[in-house]
Amino acid sequence: MGQVSRWWAILAGVFSIVSAQDVANQKIDQLNAALKDTAGTIDTTDNGVQVNTSNSLRAGPRGYNLLEDTAVRKKMLHFDRERTPERVVHALGHGAYGTFESYGDFSNLTAACWLRDGAVSEVFTRFSVVVASVGGSESGRDTHGFATKIYSECGNQDFVGNHLSSFFINDGADFPDLVHAVKYEADKGFPTGGTAHRTAYDFFDHHPEGAFQLMNVLSDLGIPRDVRHMSGNGVHTFRFINAEGKSTLFKWFWLPKLGHRSLFYDEVTKIAGKNNNFQRVDLYNNIAAGIYPEWEFAVQLFPDDGSYMWRGYDLLIPTVIVPFDENPPMKLGRLTLNRNPNNFFAEPESISFAPSNVVDGVSFVPDPLLQWRLMSYDDTATHRHGSPNGFTLPVNRPIAPVNNNYRDGYMQPYIYEGNSTSTPNSIGGVQEPGADATLAYTAAAGEQAGSGPIGRYVSQYDWFGQARTFWNTLDKFAEQHTVDAYRFELGNVGDADVVQRYINNTLNSIDNCLARRVAFGIGSTMPEMGSGPSGSGTIQSNSSMPKTFSSLYPLGATQEPHKSNEGLQVALIANDTLGTQADVQAMMSLLSAQQVSLTVVAPRIGMLKTGVTANASFITTSDVFFDAIFIGSLATTNGTSGSGLDMDSYNFVMEAYGHGKAIGALGSSGSGILSGLAIQSKPGVYSGDAARVANDVLDALAGPVRFPERFPTDDVNAICGAA
Numbered sequence: 001m002g003q004v005s006r007w008w009a010i011l012a013g014v015f016s017i018v019s020a021q022d023v024a025n026q027k028i029d030q031l032n033a034a035l036k037d038t039a040g041t042i043d044t045t046d047n048g049v050q051v052n053t054s055n056s057l058r059a060g061p062r063g064y065n066l067l068e069d070t071a072v073r074k075k076m077l078h079f080d081r082e083r084t085p086e087r088v089v090h091a092l093g094h095g096a097y098g099t100f101e102s103y104g105d106f107s108n109l110t111a112a113c114w115l116r117d118g119a120v121s122e123v124f125t126r127f128s129v130v131v132a133s134v135g136g137s138e139s140g141r142d143t144h145g146f147a148t149k150i151y152s153e154c155g156n157q158d159f160v161g162n163h164l165s166s167f168f169i170n171d172g173a174d175f176p177d178l179v180h181a182v183k184y185e186a187d188k189g190f191p192t193g194g195t196a197h198r199t200a201y202d203f204f205d206h207h208p209e210g211a212f213q214l215m216n217v218l219s220d221l222g223i224p225r226d227v228r229h230m231s232g233n234g235v236h237t238f239r240f241i242n243a244e245g246k247s248t249l250f251k252w253f254w255l256p257k258l259g260h261r262s263l264f265y266d267e268v269t270k271i272a273g274k275n276n277n278f279q280r281v282d283l284y285n286n287i288a289a290g291i292y293p294e295w296e297f298a299v300q301l302f303p304d305d306g307s308y309m310w311r312g313y314d315l316l317i318p319t320v321i322v323p324f325d326e327n328p329p330m331k332l333g334r335l336t337l338n339r340n341p342n343n344f345f346a347e348p349e350s351i352s353f354a355p356s357n358v359v360d361g362v363s364f365v366p367d368p369l370l371q372w373r374l375m376s377y378d379d380t381a382t383h384r385h386g387s388p389n390g391f392t393l394p395v396n397r398p399i400a401p402v403n404n405n406y407r408d409g410y411m412q413p414y415i416y417e418g419n420s421t422s423t424p425n426s427i428g429g430v431q432e433p434g435a436d437a438t439l440a441y442t443a444a445a446g447e448q449a450g451s452g453p454i455g456r457y458v459s460q461y462d463w464f465g466q467a468r469t470f471w472n473t474l475d476k477f478a479e480q481h482t483v484d485a486y487r488f489e490l491g492n493v494g495d496a497d498v499v500q501r502y503i504n505n506t507l508n509s510i511d512n513c514l515a516r517r518v519a520f521g522i523g524s525t526m527p528e529m530g531s532g533p534s535g536s537g538t539i540q541s542n543s544s545m546p547k548t549f550s551s552l553y554p555l556g557a558t559q560e561p562h563k564s565n566e567g568l569q570v571a572l573i574a575n576d577t578l579g580t581q582a583d584v585q586a587m588m589s590l591l592s593a594q595q596v597s598l599t600v601v602a603p604r605i606g607m608l609k610t611g612v613t614a615n616a617s618f619i620t621t622s623d624v625f626f627d628a629i630f631i632g633s634l635a636t637t638n639g640t641s642g643s644g645l646d647m648d649s650y651n652f653v654m655e656a657y658g659h660g661k662a663i664g665a666l667g668s669s670g671s672g673i674l675s676g677l678a679i680q681s682k683p684g685v686y687s688g689d690a691a692r693v694a695n696d697v698l699d700a701l702a703g704p705v706r707f708p709e710r711f712p713t714d715d716v717n718a719i720c721g722a723a
């Protein structure tokens with residue numbers, strides 16, 4: 001390449017980057033145009049007339065309010081209508097803006113413009129939980145929603161997925177029943193904070209296709225620490241179509257660059273009481289601090305030969321996953337969340353996602369769950385916004401031009417000119433695309449509709465094999481947590497028949513020992529030893545389905561052995577004699593180098609006698625919000641005995657210890673304090689030089705994260721017999 005042409009190539013490259021960024025900025029400009037700043041303005045009516053609506057108009061200082069006070073009446077009328085209906089599922093959510101960058105040119109796969117070389121698009125992602133209503137706890141055990149809208153040049157592309165790889169059902173016709181069964185019990189009105197018990201487990205018993213998904217929810221994957229440490233999963237198979245009309249099937253994932261981290265169930269219940277917004281606070285604060293979470297957009301690809309099968313995996317059955325070992329996901333781009341919303345109602349509450357929102361190059365398959373989703377979201381959005389015009393709200397509006405004959409309806413914001421409202425027309429209205437235009441919502445070349453006689457079909461599969469292999473990948477601690485979660489849920493069902501049926505029909509079909517352990521813990525009848533799948537009377541596996549594979553996401557400490565600690569929080573316990581400025585100094589640079597924040601927790605907030613400033617107290621915070629705990633070194637040894645910790649500090653440390661967290665006791669007093677607590681020399685407990693201890697704790701946080709060997713585990717041999 002000659003000097004001049006090389007120069008032009010560089011310049012062209014620069015321009016293409018600039019124009020890609022411009023595309024992303026278009027959405028920001030559009031949103032900025034909708035911003036309204038009322039700071040310092042004078043109160044007016046909605047007619048723009050200045051008025052005092054802080055004091056009612058009254059017939060004398062002690063008299064009745066006057067009907068004539070239309071200004072306050074309007075204020076009240078607006079207030080009375082301030083809520084829109086909450087989402088029927090995934091009501092409790094929050095989100096942020098960011099960007100999606102394509103890693104390269106994927107036009108061989110898809111015509112989607114957001115996967116072109118250098119493409120950068122603005123996005124909004126909303127995270128949610130399915131069951132809890134607005135105001136509930138975001139940390140509850142649940143399937144968490146992960147919905148992303150890419151505002152691309154060629155229109156909005158939505159990815160509406162969950163944080164787990166599978167689902168509870170395979171046919172959308174069952175979705176209303178599923179939701180009725182898991183939300184609060186209809187007669188009682190509880191539980192509102194999490195999944196119901198009797199109705200849910202009765203439903204699960206009738207839907208063995210959800211056995212794997214339920215086990216995922218009941219494993220530690222079901223209680224992610226926060227949204228930065230969880231994946232997004234499309235669950236269904238989708239279709240890429242390239243400009244030549246060639247179709248390639250895909251399943252999509254958002255893989256967190258920070259890896260996966262989970263809470264302990266005891267923490268979940270405490271966080272629900274102490275800060276039910278822990279997840280949104282974590283995301284908001286990290287973004288505000290410039291620590292932007294990232295996920296890679298990855299796809300598993302499958303050739304489209306019309307069968308929707310791949311190596312024995314049925315791609316039309318959303319509860320069936322394809323292991324990463326067998327089909328490693330290919331990374332196509334990166335999602336970065338970097339901007340908090342300005343207004344909770346106008347942005348995360350008002351955004352509407354729909355799996356049917358795709359651009360040219362992305363399409364669907366005849367999966368009976370997906371097919372119902374394609375209608376349901378637009379329908380519910382129309383109800384929720386009280387109007388089919390919800391797509392005109394700033395957060396929903398595409399940057400691509402919108403021109404059609406949709407007209408009128410509640411809150412129509414446009415004043416359309418002219419009188420043509422039909423297509424085709426010869427009087428200046430919206431025209432049909434030309435014959436050579438590339439269009440979304442068209443079939444791939446040669447795509448066949450229908451695969452047999454019309455009928456109501458039930459998928460046949462081995463619903464338990466997938467759950468069994470998942471169970472077999474759990475280490476003994478992850479296994480214990482999952483057994484405990486089944487015990488908690490089934491132990492609350494309150495209907496012994498429902499419980500026994502679930503144990504016999506589902507758990508025992510997954511694994512006899514799992515069923516016996518759960519039954520043992522809740523006083524149910526244990527299925528006969530060896531009566532599960534490895535013994536006689538097993539449910540036959542689908543012979544075409546591979547028998548062993550690992551979980552898509554890690555649950556043992558050996559996977560993801562070294563995670564990033566970005567955005568984690570640690571506490572230093574201090575009081576008037578505990579914790580020195582030297583402790584803080586020794587730790588600070590090490591912690592901030594890994595973007596880990598330090599909170600000094602003491603009996604009171606403010607300057608302590610040691611000169612250290614406490615920014616939280618045992619009343620304002622709790623150990624459950626921290627990933628590791630440090631105990632300050634003793635500034636004086638006068639009057640200390642045993643651990644030297646007061647009751648609040650003792651509880652703080654010991655509960656965190658009980659949750660498997662790393663504990664570091666700083667300075668020469670550290671080992672004495674730890675031996676007073678009787679935890680000295682235990683795994684994950686460190687003492688001595690402050691900088692060394694800080695490093696040890698940071699290493700522990702990166703992996704293994706927790707030290708679960710501190711907890712009792714079942715005597716498996718006694719319950720299940722020697723292996």
Ligand code: HEM
Nearest residue numbers: 087090126145146147161162172175234235372373376380
């Ligand atoms: C036929 C089955 C399903 C139906 C009928 C259905 C229906 C709905 C409805 C009505 C909403 C409320 C939307 C709103 O008011 O804005 C919703 C939200 C949601 N659904 Fe589904 N759903 C189904 C299956 C699924 C599956 C399989 C997934 C995951 C792969 C999923 C993920 C989500 C997410 C993430 C949201 C929250 C979107 C947001 O943040 O606004 N749903 N669903």
